[in-house]
Amino acid sequence: MKLWRLGSKIVRHRKAALSLSLALAACGSTTETLQRGYVLPEGALEQVPVGATQEQVLIVLGTPSTVATVNGEAFYYISQKAQRSVAFMPHEVVDQRVIAVYFDKERRVTRLANYGMKDGKIFDFLSQTTPTGGQELSYLRNIFKNVGFHL
Numbered sequence: 001m002k003l004w005r006l007g008s009k010i011v012r013h014r015k016a017a018l019s020l021s022l023a024l025a026a027c028g029s030t031t032e033t034l035q036r037g038y039v040l041p042e043g044a045l046e047q048v049p050v051g052a053t054q055e056q057v058l059i060v061l062g063t064p065s066t067v068a069t070v071n072g073e074a075f076y077y078i079s080q081k082a083q084r085s086v087a088f089m090p091h092e093v094v095d096q097r098v099i100a101v102y103f104d105k106e107r108r109v110t111r112l113a114n115y116g117m118k119d120g121k122i123f124d125f126l127s128q129t130t131p132t133g134g135q136e137l138s139y140l141r142n143i144f145k146n147v148g149f150h151l
Contacts, residue, residue, distance in 0.1 A: 031085050038065055038077040040099060045112060045126070054107040061101070075101040098140060115140055 040061075047060045057075060064075035077099040082091035100113040114125040122140050123130050 031083050032087070032091075034082045034084075034091055035079070036082065037079040038062075038099070039079060040077070040097070045099070045114070048101065048109060048112060050109050050111065052109045054103060054109075057101050057109060061099070064101075073103045073107070075103075077101075100140075 044060055048057055054073075054075075061075070061077060065078040066076045068074045068076065079097050079099075080093055081095040082093045084091045096116060098113075098115040100111075100115060101109055102111040102113075104110045112126055115122055116125055117123065118125075118130075121130050
C-alpha cells in the first residue's frame, strides 16, 4: 500500500514539474510590445505633399506632439516602440520615430522628414540622409534623448 502512495506522489510531482516548465516556456516565448505616442497611419505621409497648407497637415496627421519655431515653424509627431520578453522586466525601447513637417512663412509644407536611429545616429528615412549640425539637429537630439534613446 505504501509503495502505491509513493508511486502516486512521484507521478504528481512529475505532473507539477511538467506544468511549471510548460508555463515558464510559454512566458519566455511571448514578447509584449508597447506603442507610445503618435501612430502614423498607413500612407499618411503620401497625403502631405510639399506645398500643402498647415490646415491640410492637421487634417491628415492630426495634432502634433510638439511644435517648434526654430528657423520657421515645424510640427513634430513623436512615437516610440518598446518591448519586453518577461512580464516583470522593464520595457526596452526598440524603435523611436519623429515625423517632422517643416513650413515656410506662408505656412506651407517645405519638407517632410521621418527621423529615427540608424547605426547610433539620427537618420532621415525619407531622404536617406543624416542631418548635419545646427539648431535643428540639437533639437532632434533633445527629443531622442528625452524619450528613450541616449546619444
